[in-house]
Amino acid sequence: MIIALGxxxxxxxxxxxxxxxxxxxxxxxxxxxxxxxxxVLAAHAVRAELDALRTRLQPHFLLNALNTVSGLARSGHGEGAVDVAADLGELLRFALVESGDAVSFDAEREIVERYLAIEQVRLGDRLRVEWFIHSSARTTQFPALM
Known part of the structure; x- marks a missing residue:
């Protein structure tokens, strides 16, 4: 009993x-x-925010780009209208094809240059762009259409 209690x-x-x-x-x-x-929820929220931003910006940008094409065509600048339409086509192709999360620096820069070419026609001298690119950026992946 003592052992059991101990x-x-x-x-x-x-x-x-x-x-x-x-x-x-x-x-x-x-x-x-x-x-x-x-x-996971934070990643989904960031993705949804990027998608929402793209959706909000695209219609306004597309309307402006199409108005630029028609304005150039009406004013007898057919070659400029063709250039803007080609840049717009590349932007749309990129948006449809590059649905992944990340693209290479070179791919993103090319699409940004096309976007800026369209905006340059629209805005003229009001738009000035200078590129300062660190060499390490070339190996970086970016969200498509960032």
Whole structure:
């Protein structure tokens, strides 16, 4: 009886420690799963924000670009209208083909140059662009149509 009473508290302490370790491990796993879910939700939110921005900007830009093409054609600048239409076509092709998350620096720069060419026709001297590109940027991936 004395042995049983002496062993009983040891078993109770051991069981309590095992229970505490199990609770701590379970809580840690729950925190990790919550952090993973939060990271996934944040990534989805960023993606949705980029998609929403593209959707908001495209109709306005397309309307302006088409008005520029028609204005050039009406004023007898057919070659300029063809150039703007070709740049616009490349932009639309890029938007349809490059649906992935990231594109190369060179691909993004080319599409930005086409976009700027259209805007240059629209804005004339009001638009000036200077490129300052660090050499390490050439190996960087960017969200398409950033």
């Amino acid at each position: 062993v009983l508290p040891t078993h109770a302490v051991t069981a309590g420690l095992v229970s505490l370790v199990g609770s701590w491990t379970s809580a840690r796993r729950q925190r990790e799963r919550a952090a993973d879910r939060e990271a």
